[in-house]
Amino acid sequence: MSNPAGLISAVTYRDPKAALAWLEAAFGFELVFLIEGEDVSVAHAEMSHGASRVMIGGEWSPAHASPASMGGKTTQTIHVYIEGDVDAHCQTAAAAGAEIVEPPTTQFYGARTYRCRDLEGHLWTVSADVETVSVEEMEKRSGLKITVAKT
Amino acid sequence: MSSRIVVALRIAAPPEVVFDAFVDDIALWWRPNALFSFTPRSPGVMAFEDGRLVERLPSGKVFEVGVVSVWERGARLVFGWRQATFTPDMNTEVEVRFEAMGQETRVTVEHRGWDSVPAPHVARHRSPNTVFLARHGEWWRNLLAGLAARASSVHLGAGEEGLS
Numbered sequence: 344m345s346n347p348a349g350l351i352s353a354v355t356y357r358d359p360k361a362a363l364a365w366l367e368a369a370f371g372f373e374l375v376f377l378i379e380g381e382d383v384s385v386a387h388a389e390m391s392h393g394a395s396r397v398m399i400g401g402e403w404s405p406a407h408a409s410p411a412s413m414g415g416k417t418t419q420t421i422h423v424y425i426e427g428d429v430d431a432h433c434q435t436a437a438a439a440g441a442e443i444v445e446p447p448t449t450q451f452y453g454a455r456t457y458r459c460r461d462l463e464g465h466l467w468t469v470s471a472d473v474e475t476v477s478v479e480e481m482e483k484r485s486g487l488k489i490t491v492a493k494t
Numbered sequence: 495m496s497s498r499i500v501v502a503l504r505i506a507a508p509p510e511v512v513f514d515a516f517v518d519d520i521a522l523w524w525r526p527n528a529l530f531s532f533t534p535r536s537p538g539v540m541a542f543e544d545g546r547l548v549e550r551l552p553s554g555k556v557f558e559v560g561v562v563s564v565w566e567r568g569a570r571l572v573f574g575w576r577q578a579t580f581t582p583d584m585n586t587e588v589e590v591r592f593e594a595m596g597q598e599t600r601v602t603v604e605h606r607g608w609d610s611v612p613a614p615h616v617a618r619h620r621s622p623n624t625v626f627l628a629r630h631g632e633w634w635r636n637l638l639a640g641l642a643a644r645a646s647s648v649h650l651g652a653g654e655e656g657l658s
Contacts (some may be wrong), residue, residue, distance in 0.1 A: 373600065376635065377500035378627045381609050386624035387631075 351389075352421060353398035355407045356463050359385040362399050365462045370423060370432075371467075372397070392423060410455055410464030420466040429455040429471045436469070451484040452476055463479035498606035499631040503638040505599050509592040510568040513597045515645035516590065517542045517571065523640035527633045529619060533557050533578040547573045559614035562586075569591055574648060575605065577617050584610045601641065603634050 349378035356362040361384070366372040380386045388399040402408055410417050425432055426437040430447045437443055439457040444466065449455045459467055478489050505512050515523065526537035538551040540559075547559040561573025570612060571590040586607035593600045611617055618626045 373502065373504075374500065374602075376631060377497060377498075378624055378631055379498045379500075380624050380627070381497045383496045387628055463557045 351396050351398060352419070353400055354421070354465060355402055355409050356465075357398055357402060357409045358410050358463075359388060359399050359401045360454075361462060363388055363390065364440060364472075366399070369436040369441050369461065370467070381382060393426075397421070405433060410460075415460075415464045417464065417466050420457055420468060423469045425469060425471050427471065429457060432469055433457045433459070434470075441467075452481050495628060497608035498604060499608075499627050499634060500602065501631055501634040501638060502600060502602040503635070503642060504595060505601055505642040505645050506596075506597065507599060507645045508568075509594050510601045511649050512601055512641070513568045513571070515648055516601075516641055518551050518625045519644050519648070520547075523637070523644040525633075525636055525640050527636075528631060530617075530633060532559055533579070547575075563587075564589075579616055584615070588609065595606075601638060601643075603638065605630070605634065639645050641650065 354362075357494060359461060363374055363377070367374065367390070370392065372392050374388065375391045375396065376387065376389040377385065378387040378487050385399070385401060400407070400410065433441075433447050436459055440462060443457060443459050445456075445458040447455055447457040453472055454470045454477035455473045456468055456470040457466070459469070461467060476484075478491055482489050503516045507515075519630075520540045520542060523538045531537065532549050533551065534555075535551045535553055535555070536549060538549040538557070541548055541550060542562065545562050545565075547562065549557045550558060551557060557578060558576075560576055562571070562573045564570050564572035569592055571592075573588055575586045576584065577587050586605060589606070591602045591604075593602070608623070613623065621629065
Protein backbone atom coordinates (compact mmCIF):
# COMPACT_ATOMS: atom_id res chain seq x y z
CA MET A 344 0.00 0.00 0.00
CA SER A 345 1.55 3.28 -1.03
CA ASN A 346 1.46 6.37 1.15
CA PRO A 347 0.48 9.76 -0.27
CA ALA A 348 2.75 12.73 0.47
CA GLY A 349 2.33 13.81 4.08
CA LEU A 350 3.81 13.75 7.57
CA ILE A 351 3.72 11.13 10.29
CA SER A 352 5.40 11.27 13.66
CA ALA A 353 7.16 8.27 15.21
CA VAL A 354 7.02 8.45 19.01
CA THR A 355 9.53 6.57 21.15
CA TYR A 356 8.66 4.65 24.31
CA ARG A 357 10.55 2.37 26.67
CA ASP A 358 7.49 0.11 26.64
CA PRO A 359 5.70 0.60 23.31
CA LYS A 360 3.19 -2.16 24.04
CA ALA A 361 2.03 -0.37 27.18
CA ALA A 362 1.90 2.86 25.16
CA LEU A 363 -0.43 1.29 22.58
CA ALA A 364 -2.89 0.31 25.30
CA TRP A 365 -2.56 3.65 27.07
CA LEU A 366 -3.09 5.77 23.95
CA GLU A 367 -6.23 3.80 23.14
CA ALA A 368 -7.62 4.21 26.65
CA ALA A 369 -6.62 7.85 27.12
CA PHE A 370 -7.09 9.35 23.65
CA GLY A 371 -9.19 6.78 21.79
CA PHE A 372 -6.49 6.13 19.20
CA GLU A 373 -7.00 2.91 17.26
CA LEU A 374 -4.29 0.37 16.48
CA VAL A 375 -4.12 -0.07 12.69
CA PHE A 376 -0.81 -1.88 12.16
CA LEU A 377 1.36 -3.98 14.44
CA ILE A 378 4.33 -6.17 13.64
CA GLU A 379 5.46 -8.26 16.58
CA GLY A 380 8.76 -10.16 16.39
CA GLU A 381 9.61 -13.59 17.74
CA ASP A 382 10.54 -12.11 21.11
CA VAL A 383 7.06 -10.49 21.27
CA SER A 384 8.62 -7.05 20.95
CA VAL A 385 6.95 -4.32 18.90
CA ALA A 386 8.85 -4.09 15.61
CA HIS A 387 6.46 -1.61 14.09
CA ALA A 388 3.16 -0.11 15.19
CA GLU A 389 0.79 2.54 13.90
CA MET A 390 -2.30 4.03 15.45
CA SER A 391 -4.93 6.17 13.80
CA HIS A 392 -6.87 9.23 14.90
CA GLY A 393 -9.26 10.66 12.35
CA ALA A 394 -7.37 10.89 9.08
CA SER A 395 -3.97 10.93 10.82
CA ARG A 396 -1.61 8.22 11.97
CA VAL A 397 1.17 8.06 14.51
CA MET A 398 3.91 5.44 14.76
CA ILE A 399 4.75 3.97 18.15
CA GLY A 400 8.18 2.43 18.65
CA GLY A 401 10.76 1.40 21.20
CA GLU A 402 14.20 2.78 22.00
CA TRP A 403 15.62 0.85 19.08
CA SER A 404 18.83 2.84 18.62
CA PRO A 405 21.06 4.99 20.84
CA ALA A 406 19.49 8.03 19.16
CA HIS A 407 15.94 7.08 20.13
CA ALA A 408 14.89 7.77 23.70
CA SER A 409 11.70 8.16 25.64
CA PRO A 410 11.31 11.19 27.93
CA ALA A 411 11.31 8.58 30.70
CA SER A 412 14.98 8.00 29.83
CA MET A 413 15.78 11.71 29.47
CA GLY A 414 14.69 13.14 32.81
CA GLY A 415 11.31 14.08 31.33
CA LYS A 416 12.74 16.18 28.48
CA THR A 417 11.06 16.10 25.10
CA THR A 418 12.22 17.46 21.77
CA GLN A 419 8.81 17.61 20.17
CA THR A 420 5.20 17.79 21.24
CA ILE A 421 2.18 16.52 19.39
CA HIS A 422 -1.08 18.36 18.83
CA VAL A 423 -4.27 16.35 18.59
CA TYR A 424 -7.30 17.94 16.97
CA ILE A 425 -10.66 16.55 17.99
CA GLU A 426 -14.21 17.36 16.95
CA GLY A 427 -15.76 16.61 20.33
CA ASP A 428 -15.71 17.99 23.85
CA VAL A 429 -12.20 18.87 25.06
CA ASP A 430 -13.19 18.82 28.72
CA ALA A 431 -14.65 15.32 28.42
CA HIS A 432 -11.56 14.20 26.51
CA CYS A 433 -9.38 15.59 29.31
CA GLN A 434 -11.38 13.69 31.94
CA THR A 435 -10.96 10.44 30.01
CA ALA A 436 -7.23 11.03 29.64
CA ALA A 437 -6.85 11.87 33.33
CA ALA A 438 -8.78 8.73 34.28
CA ALA A 439 -6.32 6.73 32.16
CA GLY A 440 -3.43 8.25 34.09
CA ALA A 441 -2.50 11.35 32.09
CA GLU A 442 -0.80 14.10 34.08
CA ILE A 443 -2.75 17.24 33.21
CA VAL A 444 -0.11 19.95 32.76
CA GLU A 445 -2.59 22.64 31.71
CA PRO A 446 -6.33 22.17 32.23
CA PRO A 447 -8.85 22.94 29.47
CA THR A 448 -8.57 26.61 28.52
CA THR A 449 -10.17 28.63 25.73
CA GLN A 450 -7.43 30.32 23.70
CA PHE A 451 -7.53 33.74 22.02
CA TYR A 452 -7.58 32.09 18.59
CA GLY A 453 -10.85 30.30 19.29
CA ALA A 454 -9.73 26.83 20.32
CA ARG A 455 -10.24 25.09 23.64
CA THR A 456 -7.11 23.16 24.58
CA TYR A 457 -5.53 21.18 27.34
CA ARG A 458 -2.01 19.79 27.67
CA CYS A 459 -0.92 16.58 29.34
CA ARG A 460 1.96 14.18 29.80
CA ASP A 461 1.46 10.56 28.89
CA LEU A 462 2.67 7.47 30.73
CA GLU A 463 6.32 8.10 29.79
CA GLY A 464 6.29 11.88 29.76
CA HIS A 465 5.53 12.80 26.15
CA LEU A 466 3.61 16.09 25.94
CA TRP A 467 0.34 16.12 24.04
CA THR A 468 -1.91 19.12 23.39
CA VAL A 469 -5.53 18.38 22.63
CA SER A 470 -7.52 21.03 20.82
CA ALA A 471 -10.98 21.66 19.39
CA ASP A 472 -12.24 24.79 17.68
CA VAL A 473 -15.03 26.41 19.69
CA GLU A 474 -15.21 29.84 18.09
CA THR A 475 -14.40 31.38 14.71
CA VAL A 476 -12.12 34.36 15.32
CA SER A 477 -10.94 36.79 12.66
CA VAL A 478 -7.24 37.59 12.37
CA GLU A 479 -7.98 41.17 13.42
CA GLU A 480 -9.76 39.93 16.54
CA MET A 481 -6.89 37.55 17.34
CA GLU A 482 -4.44 40.45 17.10
CA LYS A 483 -6.64 42.58 19.32
CA ARG A 484 -6.98 39.87 21.95
CA SER A 485 -3.35 38.80 21.97
CA GLY A 486 -1.38 41.89 21.06
CA LEU A 487 0.47 39.81 18.47
CA LYS A 488 1.05 40.65 14.83
CA ILE A 489 -0.34 37.69 12.89
CA THR A 490 0.57 36.90 9.30
CA VAL A 491 -1.48 34.34 7.45
CA ALA A 492 -0.15 32.96 4.18
CA LYS A 493 -2.55 33.26 1.29
CA THR A 494 -3.18 29.89 -0.33
CA MET B 495 1.81 -16.02 20.35
CA SER B 496 4.84 -14.31 18.91
CA SER B 497 5.73 -13.24 15.35
CA ARG B 498 2.34 -11.90 14.48
CA ILE B 499 0.83 -9.26 12.25
CA VAL B 500 -2.14 -7.10 13.28
CA VAL B 501 -3.87 -4.89 10.74
CA ALA B 502 -7.10 -2.98 11.33
CA LEU B 503 -9.32 -0.77 9.24
CA ARG B 504 -12.68 0.96 9.66
CA ILE B 505 -15.17 0.16 6.92
CA ALA B 506 -18.35 2.13 6.25
CA ALA B 507 -20.83 -0.75 6.55
CA PRO B 508 -22.39 -2.83 9.36
CA PRO B 509 -20.48 -5.88 10.72
CA GLU B 510 -22.79 -8.43 9.07
CA VAL B 511 -22.36 -6.79 5.66
CA VAL B 512 -18.58 -6.69 6.05
CA PHE B 513 -18.49 -10.29 7.27
CA ASP B 514 -20.62 -11.47 4.33
CA ALA B 515 -18.43 -9.55 1.89
CA PHE B 516 -15.34 -11.12 3.47
CA VAL B 517 -16.53 -14.70 3.07
CA ASP B 518 -18.95 -14.58 0.11
CA ASP B 519 -17.13 -12.09 -2.11
CA ILE B 520 -13.52 -12.98 -1.39
CA ALA B 521 -12.97 -13.77 -5.08
CA LEU B 522 -13.95 -10.18 -5.89
CA TRP B 523 -11.84 -8.26 -3.38
CA TRP B 524 -8.79 -10.51 -3.07
CA ARG B 525 -5.58 -9.06 -4.48
CA PRO B 526 -2.99 -11.80 -5.11
CA ASN B 527 0.61 -11.01 -4.18
CA ALA B 528 3.29 -12.86 -6.15
CA LEU B 529 5.63 -12.72 -3.15
CA PHE B 530 3.23 -14.74 -1.00
CA SER B 531 1.68 -17.19 -3.50
CA PHE B 532 -0.04 -20.18 -1.96
CA THR B 533 1.22 -22.49 -4.75
CA PRO B 534 3.59 -22.25 -7.72
CA ARG B 535 0.49 -22.36 -9.95
CA SER B 536 -1.25 -19.45 -8.21
CA PRO B 537 -3.06 -17.16 -8.48
CA GLY B 538 -6.39 -18.84 -8.68
CA VAL B 539 -9.81 -17.88 -7.36
CA MET B 540 -10.29 -17.67 -3.59
CA ALA B 541 -13.39 -19.12 -1.94
CA PHE B 542 -14.76 -20.17 1.43
CA GLU B 543 -16.41 -23.56 0.86
CA ASP B 544 -17.10 -26.68 2.89
CA GLY B 545 -15.64 -25.12 6.03
CA ARG B 546 -12.36 -24.27 4.35
CA LEU B 547 -10.60 -21.38 2.63
CA VAL B 548 -9.44 -22.65 -0.75
CA GLU B 549 -7.79 -21.37 -3.88
CA ARG B 550 -9.25 -22.78 -7.11
CA LEU B 551 -6.26 -22.97 -9.44
CA PRO B 552 -6.35 -22.40 -13.21
CA SER B 553 -5.44 -26.10 -13.63
CA GLY B 554 -8.75 -27.07 -12.02
CA LYS B 555 -7.08 -28.30 -8.83
CA VAL B 556 -8.23 -26.94 -5.48
CA PHE B 557 -5.61 -25.95 -2.89
CA GLU B 558 -6.75 -25.90 0.72
CA VAL B 559 -5.34 -22.81 2.43
CA GLY B 560 -6.87 -23.74 5.78
CA VAL B 561 -9.80 -25.06 7.73
CA VAL B 562 -12.26 -22.62 9.29
CA SER B 563 -12.32 -23.13 13.06
CA VAL B 564 -14.57 -20.21 14.07
CA TRP B 565 -17.46 -18.80 11.99
CA GLU B 566 -19.45 -16.23 13.96
CA ARG B 567 -21.26 -14.09 11.42
CA GLY B 568 -20.68 -10.39 11.99
CA ALA B 569 -18.24 -11.01 14.84
CA ARG B 570 -15.33 -13.39 14.31
CA LEU B 571 -13.74 -15.66 11.74
CA VAL B 572 -10.71 -17.89 12.30
CA PHE B 573 -9.05 -20.04 9.67
CA GLY B 574 -5.75 -21.79 8.99
CA TRP B 575 -3.26 -20.44 6.48
CA ARG B 576 -0.69 -22.64 4.78
CA GLN B 577 1.37 -22.35 1.66
CA ALA B 578 1.98 -25.46 -0.47
CA THR B 579 5.64 -25.46 0.56
CA PHE B 580 4.86 -25.67 4.29
CA THR B 581 5.80 -28.94 6.00
CA PRO B 582 3.13 -30.54 8.24
CA ASP B 583 4.53 -28.85 11.35
CA MET B 584 4.26 -25.37 9.86
CA ASN B 585 0.93 -23.70 10.51
CA THR B 586 -0.20 -20.14 10.68
CA GLU B 587 -3.63 -18.91 11.66
CA VAL B 588 -5.72 -15.87 10.75
CA GLU B 589 -8.30 -14.37 13.10
CA VAL B 590 -10.60 -11.67 11.78
CA ARG B 591 -12.68 -9.64 14.22
CA PHE B 592 -15.61 -7.42 13.21
CA GLU B 593 -16.59 -4.72 15.73
CA ALA B 594 -19.42 -2.22 15.30
CA MET B 595 -18.15 1.36 15.75
CA GLY B 596 -21.18 3.60 15.28
CA GLN B 597 -22.17 3.36 11.62
CA GLU B 598 -18.89 1.65 10.76
CA THR B 599 -17.16 -1.66 11.36
CA ARG B 600 -13.65 -2.00 12.65
CA VAL B 601 -12.12 -5.04 10.99
CA THR B 602 -9.01 -6.42 12.66
CA VAL B 603 -6.90 -9.14 11.07
CA GLU B 604 -4.44 -10.97 13.29
CA HIS B 605 -2.14 -13.33 11.42
CA ARG B 606 -0.12 -15.39 13.90
CA GLY B 607 2.06 -18.44 14.13
CA TRP B 608 4.87 -17.35 11.84
CA ASP B 609 7.41 -18.74 14.32
CA SER B 610 6.41 -22.19 13.03
CA VAL B 611 7.93 -21.27 9.65
CA PRO B 612 11.71 -21.24 10.13
CA ALA B 613 13.87 -18.39 8.86
CA PRO B 614 15.50 -20.29 5.96
CA HIS B 615 12.13 -21.40 4.53
CA VAL B 616 11.44 -20.31 0.95
CA ALA B 617 8.21 -18.60 2.01
CA ARG B 618 10.24 -15.98 3.86
CA HIS B 619 12.29 -14.93 0.82
CA ARG B 620 15.51 -14.66 2.86
CA SER B 621 14.08 -11.63 4.69
CA PRO B 622 14.75 -10.96 8.37
CA ASN B 623 11.68 -11.91 10.41
CA THR B 624 10.33 -8.44 11.04
CA VAL B 625 10.94 -7.32 7.45
CA PHE B 626 9.06 -10.35 6.18
CA LEU B 627 6.20 -9.71 8.62
CA ALA B 628 6.07 -6.04 7.64
CA ARG B 629 5.83 -6.91 3.95
CA HIS B 630 3.15 -9.46 4.66
CA GLY B 631 1.37 -6.91 6.82
CA GLU B 632 1.41 -4.38 4.00
CA TRP B 633 -0.26 -7.00 1.84
CA TRP B 634 -2.96 -7.45 4.50
CA ARG B 635 -3.49 -3.68 4.47
CA ASN B 636 -3.91 -3.85 0.74
CA LEU B 637 -6.34 -6.75 1.10
CA LEU B 638 -8.42 -4.90 3.69
CA ALA B 639 -8.56 -1.89 1.36
CA GLY B 640 -10.03 -4.22 -1.26
CA LEU B 641 -12.51 -5.60 1.26
CA ALA B 642 -13.49 -2.07 2.27
CA ALA B 643 -14.21 -1.10 -1.33
CA ARG B 644 -16.33 -4.21 -1.85
CA ALA B 645 -18.26 -4.02 1.46
CA SER B 646 -18.95 -0.28 1.08
CA SER B 647 -20.26 -0.80 -2.42
CA VAL B 648 -22.51 -3.68 -1.30
CA HIS B 649 -23.78 -1.53 1.57
CA LEU B 650 -24.53 1.43 -0.71
CA GLY B 651 -26.26 -0.89 -3.19
CA ALA B 652 -28.43 -2.33 -0.42
CA GLY B 653 -29.28 1.21 0.68
CA GLU B 654 -30.46 2.14 -2.79
CA GLU B 655 -32.66 -0.96 -2.94
CA GLY B 656 -34.20 0.08 0.34
CA LEU B 657 -35.20 3.44 -1.12
CA SER B 658 -37.01 2.01 -4.15
